[in-house]
Amino acid sequence: MFELFKRVKTVVSAELHSLIDKAEDPIIMIEQYLREMNQEIVSAEKATAKIMAEEKLLNRKIQEAKVLVEKRESQAIEALKSGREDLAKRALQDKKNVAEEVDQLVALHQKTQTQVDDLKDKLKVMKAEFREMELKRDGLKSRAQAAKAKTSINRSLSASNSMSAKKGFQRMEEKVLQSEAEADTTEELQVMSKSLEQELNDLNDQSEIDLELQRLKDQLNK
Structure with a gap:
């Protein structure tokens, strides 16, 4: 038993x-x-x-x-x-x-x-x-x-698939970093473009003031 x-x-x-x-x-x-x-x-x-x-x-x-x-x-x-x-x-x-x-x-x-x-x-x-x-x-x-x-x-x-996953993760991380860099560059270009436009506008405004000033000078001389 x-x-x-x-x-x-x-x-x-x-x-x-x-x-x-x-x-x-x-x-x-x-x-x-x-x-x-x-x-x-x-x-x-x-x-x-x-x-x-x-x-x-x-x-x-x-x-x-x-x-x-x-x-x-x-x-x-x-x-x-x-x-x-x-x-x-x-x-x-x-x-x-x-x-x-x-x-x-x-x-x-x-x-x-x-x-x-x-x-x-x-x-x-x-x-x-x-x-x-x-x-x-x-x-x-x-x-x-x-x-x-x-x-x-x-x-x-x-396992090899684990290494592949790790490499894939690193590759995606690099793509994210690249996207962030591109975004920063685009933003800088926009700022530069805006500054140029502003300077040109300011130049136009200054030219008008100079013309107006010269007009007043000519009027006084007469």
């Missing part, structure tokens, strides 16, 4: 990398092993309960038989008091038979009790080991997930 349980314990206790080397998903396998262990415990509990029920039944039969032995003793005495020696003899014979049956039941009960105690001890061990495996499960899950994450990151860092 306990061979599978022992094998499951050995496998679950193995190092995580050994499971990975076997191309098995550690988390899935751990859950499966725990289910198998739990099934073993359930079977052991049923077997223990059955033996315990038999032990209780034997104990009840023993008590009933002992009561019957005492009853036959009293009945034999009453038969003698009534002058029924033959009936008293029959009561004593039945008492003897029942007493022998009690001895057999007691021996069987002791054997059954030993089996019950043995099954209870083994069941305690199984439950303790199952609990231990449950506690280890969380740790193994964390280690498995960490290993997968680490592997994924390492593959991403070493």
